[in-house]
Amino acid sequence: MASHNPRDFLAITATGDDQVGLVQRFTSKLAEAGCNIEESRMALLGGQFAIIMLVSGRWDALSKLEDRLPAIGEELGLSLIAKRTREASRPQPVIPYQIEVVAMDHPGIVHNLANFFASRGINIEDVNTSTYPAPHTGTPMFSVTMRVGIPGGTHISNLRGDFFDYCDELNLDATFEPPRT
Incomplete structure (x- = not known):
């Protein structure tokens, strides 16, 4: 069943060999799918580039991105893991x-x-x-x-x-x- 929340979230982790332009190529795929980067951490660790990000979008844009992730990973040489998530809630202040x-x-x-x-x-x-x-x-x-x-x-x-x-x-x-x- 599709959510009607206009701000659904997808947590994405990506790792791969460091290469010039990787961030540009990866983020262009997110923009093409109609998704927005809410938060991200990116770092060069040894010879590997690692990205962890929280992406938001309408449920259909996130579904489109999820469907494309295997091909994006193959094209860019990235190992990708994605998981649907929600805004963080705190049980207490x-x-x-x-x-x-x-x-x-x-x-x-x-x-x-x-x-x-x-x-x-x-x-x-x-x-x-x-x-x-x-x-x-x-x-x-x-x-x-x-x-x-x-x-x-x-x-x-x-x-x-x-x-x-x-x-x-x-x-x-x-x-x-x-x-x-």
Whole structure:
């Protein structure tokens, strides 16, 4: 049964060998189908280009795009995964906070941070990580920036204190602030 909601959504993940013009060619296929990009993240990871996006459109435009995705993937050399979705709904109000952590690179940093927040019922909504050599020494460094949604009613100053104590135990330098707009 077709939806009558004028803003249906399709979440698309695409990966493939990096190539000049890939974003232009892929987004032209979305526009041709009558779809709009609501949100996207695109990154070069090693020699692979990765795209994750939320596309909106009328139900028939999204259906047309879904039907064409296998051919688009073949034509552009992309592995594509698409899934119908809906606007995010929150069971309770949340307060957005931005977390930034820098440390000498070692396995488990993201896992430890995820464990801290999950154990407190806090959802991680966005994560970006990178590695880089430290100035002067060249020591491998790791940086993570994440946006979390803290449930309303949470005592923020206690949470911040617990978070900084946790980071001190793991030798992580961190900030915990409302997001900058």
